[in-house]
Structures are given as C-alpha cells and as structure tokens.
Amino acid sequence: MNKTLLGSIYLALASSIWGGMYVVVKIVVSVIPPLELVWMRYLVAMVSLLVVSFITRQKWRIHKRDLLIIIAIGIIGNTISIVAQETGTMLSSAQMGAIITSSTPAFMVIFARLILQERLTLKKGFSICLATIGVLLIVGADQVDLSSKLGGISLLVAALTWALMSVLVKRVPSEYSQIMVTTYSILVALIVLTPFVLPRLQAINISQLSHPAIWGGLLYLGIVSTAGGFLLWNRGLQMLNASSGGLFFFFQPVVGTLLGWLILGENIGLTFWTGSIFILIGVILVIKEKK
Template sequence: MNSKKILGSILLSLAACIWGGMFVVVKIIVEEIHPIQLVFLRYLVAIVFLILFSIIKKEKWHWNTKDFRLIVWIGIIGNAVSIVAQETGTWLSSAQTGSVITSATPTFMVIFAWLILKEKLTRVKIISVVMATIGVMMIVGIHLTGKHVLEGVLSLVGAAFTWALMSVLVKKVKTYSSLQITIMSTCVAIICLLPFSLNNTTALLKINFFEPKIIFCLLYLGAISTALAFVMWNQGLTMVEASSSGLFFLLQPVIGTLLGWLLLNEDISIGFILGTLLILGSVWVSVKFAD
C-alpha cells in the first residue's frame, strides 16, 4: 500500500468519524432549528472558516468553465440536496437509523464509479461492500418505529444516493484543489438554500444564538463537520479509488451508534463489536487488495 493511499485512507476515516458524531449533534439541535435552516446556518459558519483557511494557505484561484460546471452540480447534489435530506431523515427517525440507512452510500458509489469513471467492478470491491453492509446491520439493526419513520427512511436513502453521486463527481474535477472545491460547492449550497431559509424568517428570529448548546452545535456542524471534514473527504477522494473510498463512509455508524448510546440513551446492539470489525475489515480488504 503506497503512502498516498495511506494518507487518503486516514483523511477519509477522520472525515467519516466526524460525520458519525454529526448525527448525534443534528438529533440534539434539529428539534429547535428546522433542517433546511440548520443546513443553511452550518454553511454560513463553514464558509467563514473555509475562506480564512484559503487566505492563510494563500490558495491561487483561476477559472475553468468545465470544472466550475461540475462544482455547481456538486454543490446542488451533495451540499444542498444530500445534506438537507440527511438531516431531515435524522429528524424524522433517529441517529442510529440515519447511520444505517446512509450506509447504502458505498454501494451507490461503486455503481456510479463504474458507470461514470469506468472503474472496474472487481470481486474485491463487491466483497468489501457486502462485508461492510453486514457489519452496519449487525451494529444498529433496523428499528423502523415512529410516526414519520417511512418519510425519514426515504429521505435518508435519497441522501445516500445523492452523496454517492457527488463523491464520484468530485473525482472528475481536475484543476481545483479540495479546498477550492469545498468553498465553491458550499457557496452554491448557500445560494440554493437562501430562499427556502428566508421563507420562514420568524423561525430564524426565534433561535437563541447565544445559547451554549446552539453555539456548540453550529460550530461543530459548520467548522468541524463541514469545513474541516468536507476538505478532508474531498482530498481523500483524490487519493483513493471512488469505489473503495465509499467504504470509509461506513465508519459513521460505529461513531454514530456509540455516541447515540452514550449521549442520547439509544439502545446499542450486541453485534456492535462484530459489526465494527467487519466494517474495518472491509475497508482494509478494499484498500489492500483493490489494485
């Protein structure tokens, strides 16, 4: 395994772990802030940190029409539609259900990588996805209870589908850095969500932005889960095959389930350890034997 793949694997793993904690944070705050407005606010926080980082890093900007069009689609599909669908689904279900349903992402990524990037659909990739999916099921199971659970599940499936498509499209951007991709796609998402967020200004004005819980949640979602994790994920995608990189997304249920158990009193299954080992094993198999 070369150093580039190792670094890419680390970046993808860290991003996935951060997003695992995001499910819990969203579950805590989404009762007070509507999902669409929550995504809009997290992007406003994120763009501040992203631009500051770009200035510190002294990024050199340029114009490439083809790549810019791709980034617009990345912002609409991944940053806007996928994240709103994910947080809406988590709102209507639970942090654990959010983790397990979005575990469909690697499967979609393998398919999109095959269709769009012409990556080979190898036996190793298929085995890895199957191992990881079984692992997720063992960790959290499927607890479809609740008044709006069906809407939540459908929303989460849509989130997994669109996130997978976005991640594959990132691989097609050739002339912009991962930080630049993140900044531009975040700006696209802000523009897309602006009219929907301002449609209910009363709800926005009722938010107590000085409340410690809201400050912490917005900082985590904006600075860490969006600004930091998105850059790490986009950078990692450039170092690891798209079809293999999707498996790192499945580290989310491990962290999401553990934190849901610790902080939200959500039940944890007895298959947690075995499921975690299967997920980690699937990632190792994919990275080690994919070439």
C-alpha cells in the first residue's frame, strides 16, 4: 500500500478514536479528577503495551543520544498536554474544546517549519484553511461560552504542547519501533506524575470506581485511546511530514459530533455535513500531494 495512504489511515484512525474520548472523559472525570485520571489511564496503557511488546518480542535498547528526545516527548506530550486537555475538558464546554484543540494542526505547521525546516506549500496552507473552516462550521463558533476562560487557556496549552510533541516524534530515529517509543514516553509521564498523584489517591471514592461506566471508560482511555491511539498517531507521523499529518487531527471533532448524534441523540444540521465536506477535501489534497 502507498506509504502516504497508509500513514493517512493510521492518523485518521487515531483522531477518530480520540473523537470518542471527550465523551468518555466527561463521564469518568466526574469521579476521578484529571491528574489522577491521566495517571490511571497510563497504568492501564502501560500494562497493555507491555503485553503486546512481550508477544511481539520488542527490543528495548535505546542509545543514550536519543534519550533526551524520548524524555521530551513524554513530558511535553504525554504529561503536560494530556493533563491540560482533560482539565480543559472538565472546565469548559465540548464546543470550546473542539474549536481550541482544532488549532493543533496550525501549530504543527509552525513547529515543523522551525524545527524540521519543512517547506510550507500553498496546497498545505489551503488544506489547513479548508479544514479549519469545516471545524468552525461543525462546532458553531458563535456558541462558545467565553466565561470558561480557565478551561480555554488549559485547552490552548494542550493544543500547543501536543503540536510540539507531534513534531518531536519526527526526530526519533526510525530504527526504534513505535511500541517502544510509546511505552518509554508513557513511562516518563508516569514517573513525572506519580509524586503528585499518590498523596491524592485517597480522596477518590473507591465505591464509585466499580460502576461499569467508570471502569469501562478507564479501560477505553487506557487501552484504546492511549495505547492504541498513541501508537497509530506516532506511526502515521513517521510516514507523512508533520505539517501534512496534523491535518488529520480534524477528524476528532467530526467523529465526536457524530457520536453525540448517534449515542446521545444530539441534533446535527446542514452545517455539520458542509463542514465535513470541507475537512474531507482538505485531507484528500494532502493524500494526493506528491512527495
């Protein structure tokens, strides 16, 4: 299969998985605070990644010269960005979250230019503009609740740091498997978060964790959203340049809105389908772009 097409599929799947994540986080965070939730989902993800690594017989050796980039990915993307994202989701509306996090691809273009010296073509810029218009049509920019300032700032930090992490992934040598890179970066996040989380765990109501919606949501966040989503995203970014790969992040609000319609019975109108067409055109332009 064409490398660009395969990378596009990986990135689209990752973003689609994360599209359903906001609904789950909104439910689980009512029982488990954001910081503790990130820590718990990483524990679940670590176990699942170690099982996969054992089955596939992964090599774990990493050169000292590459340790710094792995640590940076773990702190910037897996720690700061995810904690900020779940905090922002808790404090703000889903619509505000969709709009602010949709700025991630634009930040990726900037970081890709500064760090990787990737050339910004007219087609890339046009694709991002089309997809941004599509997202604004879907979520309805006029409905944003500006009173949730703290949540908005937190989501902006999440978008900025995730974009930086996604570009840094391109600096990881291709000799390392994505399972190894993802596992090590999650381990870094666990090490950073543990001293802050352990003293706070006793405040969680243990009896509420037995509810199927809570432990089921935690398993989804750990196995599907974290282990599966991160693996797909990192692998896809290795196959496309960073600025083009970021465009697939726009699948997140599309899938989130669709799931809200299918599961929660929320109404979607003509603007959703119009916005989806804009995003689809932008993605097709990237897939067809000659390397």
